[in-house]
Amino acid sequence: MRAIIIDDERLARKELNNLLENYPEIEIVDQAVNADEALEKIIQLDPELIFLDIQMPGKTGFELLEELEKVPKVIFTTAYDEFAIKAFDVNALDYLLKPIQEERLKDAINKVLAVQASALAERAQEGVSEIKEQLGMNDQVFVKDGDRCWFISLKEIRLFESDGNYIKVYFNNVKPMIHKSLNALDEKLDERSFFRASRKHIINLSWIETIETWFNGGLLVQLKGGEKVEVSRRQAARFKEKMSL
Amino acid sequence: MAFMVGVTHLFRNYIIRNNWIDVKWVALIPRFMIAMVVFSLAHYLFIILISFFSGNLNGIQEFNVLYVLASMLQSMGLFGVWSLIYLSFLYFERYNRSLKYEAAIKEIELNNLKSQLNPHFIFNALNSIRALVQEDPLKSKKAITQLSNILRNVLKAQPQETIAFSEELATVKDYLALEAIRYEERIEISYEIDKHSNFFRVPPLMLQTLVENGIKHGISKLKKGGKLELITQRVAEGLQIQIKNSGKFMATKQKKSGYGLLNTEKRLKLIYGDQASLQIGNENDHTVLTQIIIPEPL
Numbered sequence: 001m002r003a004i005i006i007d008d009e010r011l012a013r014k015e016l017n018n019l020l021e022n023y024p025e026i027e028i029v030d031q032a033v034n035a036d037e038a039l040e041k042i043i044q045l046d047p048e049l050i051f052l053d054i055q056m057p058g059k060t061g062f063e064l065l066e067e068l069e070k071v072p073k074v075i076f077t078t079a080y081d082e083f084a085i086k087a088f089d090v091n092a093l094d095y096l097l098k099p100i101q102e103e104r105l106k107d108a109i110n111k112v113l114a115v116q117a118s119a120l121a122e123r124a125q126e127g128v129s130e131i132k133e134q135l136g137m138n139d140q141v142f143v144k145d146g147d148r149c150w151f152i153s154l155k156e157i158r159l160f161e162s163d164g165n166y167i168k169v170y171f172n173n174v175k176p177m178i179h180k181s182l183n184a185l186d187e188k189l190d191e192r193s194f195f196r197a198s199r200k201h202i203i204n205l206s207w208i209e210t211i212e213t214w215f216n217g218g219l220l221v222q223l224k225g226g227e228k229v230e231v232s233r234r235q236a237a238r239f240k241e242k243m244s245l
Numbered sequence: 246m247a248f249m250v251g252v253t254h255l256f257r258n259y260i261i262r263n264n265w266i267d268v269k270w271v272a273l274i275p276r277f278m279i280a281m282v283v284f285s286l287a288h289y290l291f292i293i294l295i296s297f298f299s300g301n302l303n304g305i306q307e308f309n310v311l312y313v314l315a316s317m318l319q320s321m322g323l324f325g326v327w328s329l330i331y332l333s334f335l336y337f338e339r340y341n342r343s344l345k346y347e348a349a350i351k352e353i354e355l356n357n358l359k360s361q362l363n364p365h366f367i368f369n370a371l372n373s374i375r376a377l378v379q380e381d382p383l384k385s386k387k388a389i390t391q392l393s394n395i396l397r398n399v400l401k402a403q404p405q406e407t408i409a410f411s412e413e414l415a416t417v418k419d420y421l422a423l424e425a426i427r428y429e430e431r432i433e434i435s436y437e438i439d440k441h442s443n444f445f446r447v448p449p450l451m452l453q454t455l456v457e458n459g460i461k462h463g464i465s466k467l468k469k470g471g472k473l474e475l476i477t478q479r480v481a482e483g484l485q486i487q488i489k490n491s492g493k494f495m496a497t498k499q500k501k502s503g504y505g506l507l508n509t510e511k512r513l514k515l516i517y518g519d520q521a522s523l524q525i526g527n528e529n530d531h532t533v534l535t536q537i538i539i540p541e542p543l
Contacts, residue, residue, distance in 0.1 A: 009369070009427055015376035034468050055365070057468045079368035098372040 001116060004045065005031045006038040006061070007053040007077065012098060016051060016077065019100060023109055035059035039067055049073045049112055051096075054081050062149065065142035066178075069188055070135055071151065073112050074142075134190045143169055145176030154193070158225045160185060160202040170227060195239060197221065198232040211243070252284060252324075257331060277328065285321040289313060349515070363457065367392070370423045377426065388426055391419040398450065407446035407516060410477075410484070414438065417452050417475065424460055431470025432460070442477045445484040445539050448512050455488050455509065455535050463492025463533055471531075483520070483540040494525055494533045513537070 003026050007013045013031050020026050029045055032038035034056050042050065050072050054061040065071055076095035078085070085095055094108040119138045135141075137155040144150075152171050159170040162182040168175045186196050197203050207223045214220040219231040219239060231239050370392055377385035398416045421434050456473065464471045471491020478485045506525060513521040520540035528534035 009373065010429060011373040011376035011380075011427070012369075014380070015372060018376070018379065055465070057466050057470075079372060080364040098368055099375045100372075 001025055001049055001113065002027050002029045002045070002047045003049040003051065004029060004038065004041055004047045005051045006033075006035075006056075006064070007031075007051070008033050008056045009053075012053070012077070015098075016100065019102065019105055025113060026109060035061070035064035035067075038064055042068060042072065047072050048116065049075065051075050051077050054078045062144060066144055068142065070139050071142045073115065073140075074151065075108050075112065135188050136190060137193055141169075141178075143176050143178055145178075148176065150174075150176070154189070155204070155206065158204050158207040158223045159227055159229065160194075162200050170223075170225060195235075195242065197229050197235060197239070201229050203229055205242075252287065256280065256284070256324075256328065260332070260335070277325075280328070281321045281324055282317075284324045285317040288320040288324075289317055292316070349511070363461075366424075366457065367396075369427055373423075373427045384426070388423060391422050394419045395423070395453075398453075402449035406449065408449045409443060410445045410447050411443045413447050413449060413452050414442070416450065417456055420453050420456065421473070428460075428464070428470055431467075432464055433470075433472045435472070435474045437474065437476040439477045439479050439484075441479040442484060444479075444542070446542050447486075447539055448516055451509055451512065451537075452486065452488075455537070458506070459488050459490030459492070459533065459535065462494075463490040467491060480538070482538050484538070486537045486539065488535040489528060490533050490535075491531055492533050493531065494527050496526075 003020075005013050005016055005028060007016070010033075017028060017031075020028060026049070029047060030041050032041050035058055038050070038052075052061040052064070052074055054076060055078070059067075061076065065074070074094075076085070077098055077100065078095060079098045094111060096104055096108060122138065123136075135154055138153055140151045140153045141157075142149070143152055150171075152169070157169055157171045159168075160182060161168040161170070161175075163177065165179060165181070166177040167180050167182055167185065168177055182200070182202065186194075186202055189202065193205055194202050195205055203221060203223065207225065208221055209224045210222045212220045212222075214230060217233040217236060219236045221229050221231055223229065370388070374385050374388045374392070377388060395416060418436075425432055425434060452475075456475065459473055464473060472489070473491075474487075474489040476487040476489070478487075506523065510523050513523055517540050520538075522538045523536070525533065525535045
């Protein structure tokens with residue numbers, strides 16, 4: 001598993017490197033000393049895992065995650081950040097408190113490896129070969145809305161709805177907003193899984209419950225979460241074609 | 246009536262000046278009685294004088310012993326009731342004030358503990374030391390001693406007290422040495438200490454807190470890091486302590502409370518009254534200046 005360590009303190013990076021020597025499964029491919037450098041290296045090297053410090057000069061670890069389209073697995077490393085950690089749902093993330101306990105590190109790594117193994121198995125079963133430039137169903141995105149944060153894999157997202165300069169992301173029973181454009185997102189999403197229903201909506205095809213005909217040759221799609229989305233007339237033909245296959 | 250108000254006012258001042266509220270209850274009773282008699286006598290004489298000048302004096306009734314006693318008793322009663330009310334008011338007021346004072350001290354103590362035992366600093370320091378054990382064992386030993394010194398000083402610090410400037414400076418130096426291990430080339434530290442500084446006494450950990458603020462809100466936010474200077478100088482008002490750190494102070498964005506400055510201000514006020522001062526602002530575009538004046542020790 002290819003990983004990058006992101007921390008502004010040299011000694012902290014060194015300490016983590018030392019600890020990770022016991023884990024041949026984890027290959028440290030690079031290190032970064034701040035969020036900007038990390039952003040570049042993540043895009044360039046596409047690691048599967050990052051060890052991320054929260055408090056850094058310039059941008060914080062959270063701000064870095066918000067800038068990433070595709071978020072690798074993240075293990076936060078922090079000295080003391082009750083605040084930041086409380087922002088997440090339980091089990092939604094792993095974090096290590098510095099100085100890092102070896103037992104905790106072991107647990108965190110095993111967890112990440114297990115998640116990766118199951119994702120690989122799923123992918124093999126579906127026979128899907130991923131197109132590098134696009135986001136797959138198992139890729140996760142980072143969503144931050146006010147004080148709350150989520151890591152959410154694309155397969156769990158039912159609907160993206162544009163709202164001004166923001167996109168509402170529907171999953172579970174929440175719909176936080178992210179600051180992105182729907183067009184840019186549309187280009188990144190795998191069109192076998194997601195469908196641009198209209199100017200305002202992108203739906204996850206696997207979450208469709210019912211489809212009805214609608215005015216002007218459009219369609220009305222109801223999702224398993226209860227949301228109703230209109231498919232514009234222009235898109236309806238493409239949609240029918242896609243769904244009948 | 247005007248006489249009553251005037252006399253009670255004098256009595257009130259007398260009570261305050263002679264600290265009657267510090268006197269025990271038992272000792273207070275005879276004094277109180279004497280005061281009552283004196284007042285009622287004065288009051289009676291005053292009434293006689295008034296009637297004499299207004300021509301209402303009939304000359305016999307006023308000097309009748311029974312009549313004199315009766316009217317004295319009447320004014321004594323009035324004075325007595327009033328004085329009792331006033332004394333209890335004073336007691337209550339003083340009790341209240343001492344409670345408030347205690348509460349203020351407790352709050353400051355608590356805030357100090359919270360702000361000075363900064364867990365972020367402690368755990369980061371421990372983490373660097375852990376890495377240092379392998380890289381530079383001697384330096385790591387020294388760092389452990391420095392961290393111990395700081396923890397010891399935090400534990401023993403009493404917010405109302407003052408310590409010698411040299412003692413506080415030693416803590417600051419230990420603290421900055423540890424931060425230098427963490428930030429390495431990103432922090433540059435310099436001292437310019439007036440040799441008269443040791444003549445002064447400062448509240449424990451006050452300088453350390455302010456220096457820590459300079460790092461937390463200034464240098465740690467800068468990718469390239471920055472400089473921190475500690476300068477002291479003896480001036481007419483006392484000892485002037487300046488902390489200059491790279492960064493920018495935004496008064497609107499970062500309230501004083503965020504810097505723990507409010508707490509420091511309260512402490513200074515509690516210990517030195519209005520003789521000490523604390524100021525923070527931008528010295529130039531990229532340097533924050535924190536300045537304190539500590540008065541001469543008594």
